[in-house]
Structure formats: C-alpha cells, structure tokens
Amino acid sequence: MANPLTMKLEQFTRFTPEERQRLDHLLTYPTKTVQRGRAIVREGQKVGHIHLVLTGLGARAKTLRNGERQIMALLVPGDLCDVEVFVLQAMDHDIMAMAETTCVLIPEKVIQELLTESSNITKALWWSTMTDSAVLREWIVDHGSRDAAERISHLMCEMLIRYRIVGATTDDSFPFLLTQEELADATGMTPVHVNRMIQQLRAEGLIELRGKVLTVLDPQALQQRARYDSSYLHLTRTEQRDREVSTRAGDLVSATGQGVMRDVGERVVSAFAR
C-alpha cells in the first residue's frame, strides 16, 4: 500500500531509500478502524501512541455546551492526529471519524526515536506541523473575511490539493465524505445555507457533487471564486533541497516510482498555478 505520510512529506523534501524504509516501517504498527460518527480520540484523553490516518476522514471538533459543534480541522490520509501527546496533558478537543476511518497507532517512543535519528525526517515532520498551523490560520481568514460561497469553495480547493498530494484524486475528482451538516459545522454556517451555496456553485458550473464524490469542473474558476491562494500550504520543494539528496531509489512502484512522485508534485503545483 502506498504510504500517504511519505507522499505528503515529500512535498517538502526528498528522502533516501533508508528514510523511506523508516517511514514505511511506521505502517506496520497495529491499526484501528473507527465507524463514521464515532470518536478516534476524545477530549481529555491522553494515549501513549500517535494516530496516523490511512484511509477515511477525521475531524478535530469541539462541542459546546449548547450542543453546537465546530469542526476546526480535517484530517486526510497522511495526517497525524495528536502530536501534542508528547507534551500536553490531554487533548483539548475530540477527533471524530467523518467516515469509516483507519489509523495506524504509532507508539510515542518510535516517533521520538525517529526525531533523534534522522534530521531529514525530523525537519519534514516539523514542516508538517507548521503547515498544519498555517491551515488553521487560513481557516480563520475564511471565517472572518470570506462569505458563505467563498468559504465552501475555499474548503473544496484546499481538499482537492491535499487529496492530490496523497494520490487520492482522479483528475479533478476526489472523495468528499462530509455531509452538508458536517460541512456546516466546519464552515460555521447552517446546513440550510450550506445547501443553498452548493446549489449556487453547481449552477455556476464550478462543481459537481454526487454521492460522495466531488468533481471540480473548473479549478481555475473555483479558485478565483474562493479567492484561493495555496501558498499557505508551503508546497514548493526547493531546488536546493532537491540537490541535498542527489539520488533517489525507486519506491512503491519500484522502477517507475520516482517518476510517479515527481508527477504528483508537479500536478499539485500546476493545478493552481497563479
């Protein structure tokens, strides 16, 4: 199986065959599958391992006293759920499964070893948490400065890129596992209004959403509609970093692996070229 974590981190750096092996080794730990609507990790909990999403979709969520729920982040395959366990007492929010979701449970000390032994992987993991913060900031901009239609299209643009990075898109289609109610929880609006906005985006010929698959009909136009600018994802792998690791052996797809990865990177960037 492809390693979504590796695919994601390779947006930042290139790994040596040994580093890739180390990352692949992480997938050998026990997995846990959670049904839609149930919690992957609960607020107040403190567990000894880190959850890495392999398939499905997770969401960081807080439920307020009045029963209202706010989704603060979405976790796609390749995302780490709870790096905070290293230092924090307990989770300050829930992580819910928005669809049947499978995670690997990586023991805390395995990550810690990784962090001490490979500075390249360490940097990449650091990059990962930094971009997670950048996504949080962008969501604040979303809620503060964009109207309903923009918020929804912005989220769709972001998801398209993030799914593409882990190779979960076919052209401009990808699994859109949120119900409209959950989408409402994520964008801070009502399900009714979410529905109206989706209709509108459909009417504008920007998207097609049927079943649980979203097809972006005109990425350029959708991006413009959302006032989307992907720079906050910090995707561009630099020439300098590329040179640091001069040779790269084939990966999952053996001989053609390198080509595949390059393709992904280029497609991701080019989809929303400014």
Next chain:
Amino acid sequence: MANPLTMKLEQFTRFTPEERQRLDHLLTYPTKTVQRGRAIVREGQKVGHIHLVLTGLGARAKTLRNGERQIMALLVPGDLCDVEVFVLQAMDHDIMAMAETTCVLIPEKVIQELLTESSNITKALWWSTMTDSAVLREWIVDHGSRDAAERISHLMCEMLIRYRIVGATTDDSFPFLLTQEELADATGMTPVHVNRMIQQLRAEGLIELRGKVLTVLDPQALQQRARYDSSYLHLTRTEQRDREVSTRAGDLVSATGQGVMRDVGERVVSAFAR
C-alpha cells in the same frame, strides 16, 4: 527586566537556575523597536533570527486583494513570532505592530543549540507552539460558533489570562492596545458593530475600557458571557512535573522570586476557576 518568556514557559514546567540563566541570556541579543502600524516581519520574508516580543503588541495578519485585513493571532510579551523560519521557505503572513513594539532578535542557531542541549527547555518550547495551535483552533470556534458579543468578550478573557501570565496586569486591568478597527479585523466584524458590542458589554457592567486600559469588572460574569473555558491554554502545571525539579532558586526578585512566580501561577488559574 523580567523575562516574559520564562514567565510564560513556567506555566508548563519549572526551570533550574541554569535553565533560567540560559533563557535570560536570550534577552541580551540586539532588540528592534517597531512603530505602531508598521511590519515586524513581512509576508515572503525569510530572516535568520527569531523575534521574541518584549513589550507592545504584535499581530499575525493577512491582507486580501480587496484591502480587507484579517488578524489571525495576537502576540503579547513572551511570544515568539516566527519559529517557522527553521523549516519554511518564507512567512505566509505579516506580523504587524499594533503598538510600539520591541522584540529581541535571537539568532536561529542559538535556538537550535538550546533545543539540542536542554530537553526541559525544548519541551517547554514545544508546549508553547502546541498551545499556539490550540489558540488558533479556539479562534476558529470563536468565529464559527460565537456571536459578536461573545467573540469580543472571549478575546478579552484570553488576553486577561495571557497578560496575567507575563505579569502585565494589575488586578483585572491590562493594556488593551487594539483600536476598535483592529479589533474588528481580529474578530471578523465591522468596526461599527464592534463599537456597538463594546457599548453593550459596558452597559452590562462587565468591562470598563478607557484610554488603552481594559478593566474586567466581573471576570466570572465575563467568562460566562463569552462561554469561556481556558483549558485550551493548557496552563495547569502538574504535580509530577513540579516534582521533577525539586528545588528552585530565587529568580529576578531574588529571595522572594519563587513566591512571586507561584503567586502568578495560582492567580492565573484561580481567576477563572470552573
């Protein structure tokens, strides 16, 4: 001068005299003072040192094409501005001075040395970035699930605690350096409506805001008004961690230093006891 970074990090752990000295040493690096309205760090920039706020107030902000500005985070004394420089290519947002602000410029490699040499300080810095993320998430909840009056009072509750941590409050008063327009940029509303909500909070007898000083007249009530729950700040220093460092020498205030720090910690927690 008191070290606001130390004061903040001691919410998480206790330091040995040596560790405190290392932290104090950071303040000896050159400082930079930025006038209100000017940038401390600009989007796209990549500098070789890290900014630590000593006095004043900074704000992470993005300016959209239409001139609208969104403030995504506020930086009070003791906050680090740009830890991302370690791994990211460039800043994806500006850091603006909301008032005359003084920062120390700590060379990147000094921080890196710190991270490799003292695991206690490393953990504390890690805690700091984790709580920064938690604050971002809470701001998303704010924008998504709270109405105008709640958003403003929530921000005031948060600021009261954060200023108290670094010893910048007198009772329940603290410097409130944002104009109503800037407050509007932070809460995602219009200056006019911010004004109306402030009037309302005044009328309800919750706050007093004159000049640049905010006095919280009834912390309990304001907290309730904002549906505020400080647990996302992860302030509670555990008994376990307290035992790890059994003795603590006096600090800035020499003999009475320990007592002072304890006081701060207790006051911070007790102010908003659940």
Next chain:
DNA sequence: CGTTGACTTGACGGAAGTCAAAAGGTGTGG
C-alpha cells in the same frame, strides 16, 4: 414498504453589514 438520514425548498426574522455624519481625543505647529 415503512423508516431513517440526507438533501432540498420556501417564507420569514434578525444579527450584523453598509453608509454617512457627528462627536470626541490627541498631537503638532503656529
């Protein structure tokens, strides 16, 4: 074929945005 959950549609109300103008501070220079 009835039940359930997700999506859709319409009518109405309200919180917050918009526009505009006045009032209150504050600093600077004459």
Next chain:
DNA sequence: CCACACCTTTTGACTTCCGTCAAGTCAACG
C-alpha cells in the same frame, strides 16, 4: 495655548446575508 488636522469612537437609518422554522423530496436499507 490655541487651532487645526487627523484619527478614533459614537450614533442613526437602512439593507442584506444568513439563520430559523417547517415541510417536503429522495435514496438506501431492513
């Protein structure tokens, strides 16, 4: 020390985007 400019705060009238409530459609599934 006044006068002026400038910024911030305040207030009022009007508009609009989105929330609310409620009913209705549709597909999936036992």
